[in-house]
Amino acid sequence: MVSSSALVSSALFCLVFLSYYSQNTRGEDFATVSVASLLPSSSCTPNAAQRGNSLQVINRNGPCSGKQLSKLTQVSSLAHDALRVASIQARVTGSWANYNSTLLGTQISIPARSGLYLGSGNYVITLSLGTPTKTQTVIFDTGSNINWVQCRPCAVACYSQAEPIFDPVQSSTYRNVTCTDPLCTGLSIRGCSTGTCLYSVTYGDGSSTVGFLATDTLTLTPTNVLNNFVFGCGQNNRGLFKGAAGLLGLGRSSYSLNSQLSGTLGKVFSYCLPSTDSLTGYLNLGSPLKPPTGFTAILTNSRAPSLYFIDLIGISVGATRLNLSPTVFRSVGTLIDSGTVITRLPPMAYAALRAEFQARMTQYARAPAVSILDTCYNFASGTTISYPIIKLHYTSLDVTLPGVGVFYPVGGSTFCLAFAGNTDPAQPGIIGNVQQKTFEVTYDIPGNRIGFATAGCG
Template identity: 30%
Template structure:
């Protein structure tokens, strides 16, 4: 039976009303990857000063280098919990990572100054025992690569091994043999193993979904030496490089990553997050600081910050502009793997002089390797000078006093800076970065930061 024209008219009129007044569904927010930042339990054999001395030694010597290209995917996000490792005698922050299929859990150093991601690993005839890989009782088991269905060694006969992978060795018994590496660090530490492709399991931002982050370049380390890795199972490379975990993850999750570092002396259960993709903590921020993120081969694998100067109590310090000029051998980087802030000598001398002048009258003490230390046991109501770091674009970092006047022993505080010979790049270490949320927007080359308790509540 044919429909009448009046019926058709009212039918389409009613349909248009529904379309007009139906609420539009908001676009779903991108998922987020967060990694928890993990802190180690205290080593009772170490005094606070012993720990600080170890941090200074490692910071001065660390400057490592190392260089697969992930295919871009739709943006999303995920998070990993992170904690401080200060009480293990290390100034680094750790993150738990689930590697392989089925997944095995490991504790890795979260390091923006390193590009190679590796784990202590056993594969075939290449065993990794306690003698080779360390015997920290808190460290997780070595990665049993034979048990992972997604572990695929890269052959030494491949173009990737011969041309693109840093620190790869020229030895190649057969074209199908694994691509070996010998990755050295400037503190004398080293790690030997071979390259492979592997997957890690990530939990997306809704807290329920899990997925595999595939095609990660992973170092299977069968032997390592030196103090850098005693408290961890390996390194999560967050530096700027085609092979780093950060580059692989940001290519699939919004082109950016962020982290918030809890106080390095905070309680054992204090955790924060390493996030890939949009970070929901920024949305609640009343005032987010923003400046240029400097990405250049001269700084790789580090991320440069566009520092233009420092001030103390509002007085801009007279530091030569060349100190912050990358083209003239200077500049400043943010390094989550270094603890103290290291300043090129022309800046160091001006900064410690300006701070120490305002602390005259407080008894000085000697605590190697620091130049300015104070007996704080009988200090009354004193106004500590306020340090500020100024960036291009009027961004300003106002660190808490404890980030530059640090506790090194009972009743002793020191100016927490070390110097590096000029010309050299200055380093903003993780103690100076603590209790701030930092976002590295690689896609747009922007650095954002804000003061934060580093908790989501």
């Protein structure tokens, strides 16, 4: 017969064991982060200097911009983000209505049925163009192909920008591309004026640029100079680019910067987006600064061959892998994009993620939905939060998101889950830049793969 004291001791042991097991299970499922680390400070804190062929990346809305670039609130950024996402999804599904774009005012009108490019993103870099060099701060965008800057004399319209507008007359290495040049005939949307090639790009948010296709010397770093860099010299530029001098495309076409550098740097590039707007990241051209911990294959969508699709097959919240078939993601496809802010998921996938996340966050007060974000919390009562770890599963690669990849600050002490559901199951998923923060994301085009390295930047 077992004594009562033995039963008590056994019960106490079980309680201690269960308590220990529960705490450690939670430790494996949850992470703790300070609320302050999710927010930018009022001053800029640059990361360590980059090496080799890398350029400093800053958020155009943060204190590191320092050049009076246009600034958006977090909520207005979401509205802008929705425009970009709509353009991506329409481009992939082929649902754009036909329309015309006008080149250089009323001079020439040509069809623009091949689809819209994606447009103004969040992050900018500074480079030098021409001889002698002139500094230009431009948006970089993996969803775009044509590089361009505003150019004098701004024959129709230019918006305000931080640096002086580029003047091709002052560059001894500037050349216009002729209408018969293969560089011109290779454009999907082009025109011709007195023998000079015209380009036109219309973006999904309604922004646009029109001008002369040209070449000049591009100085990325003191040791990396690209002669005969092909770019658009914009004479009619409108929209949401204000403050930036133009755009640098990192898509998969022959006109993008990475393609033009392929002869010297092997068509490999990587970037690290900082955790907050008060820190800096980098865009690296050539071999990555940190070797990726793993790779997943780049896939191609025939409707949008210049975009980077990857094979998302599942999501975990804590130790729970959501009960979703890979076909939920594969039937519509998933692309990764530097310019989209909030990750978009198929409706079924987002509903499962939201339900599991909310069930594990009941200790925190809910806050009202903000724009497209419907799972929001008020963290005013504490300095730290414990949240369920979110892991994205790709073919051959699992990526665990840091706290800044889970929450999006929308003002004050309110933070929202940085995911949203598509309105239509036929729309593709998009991995946004919030879920890319702090990783060095490597695009190995010859190897047809994308890799992630943790702690690429602060």
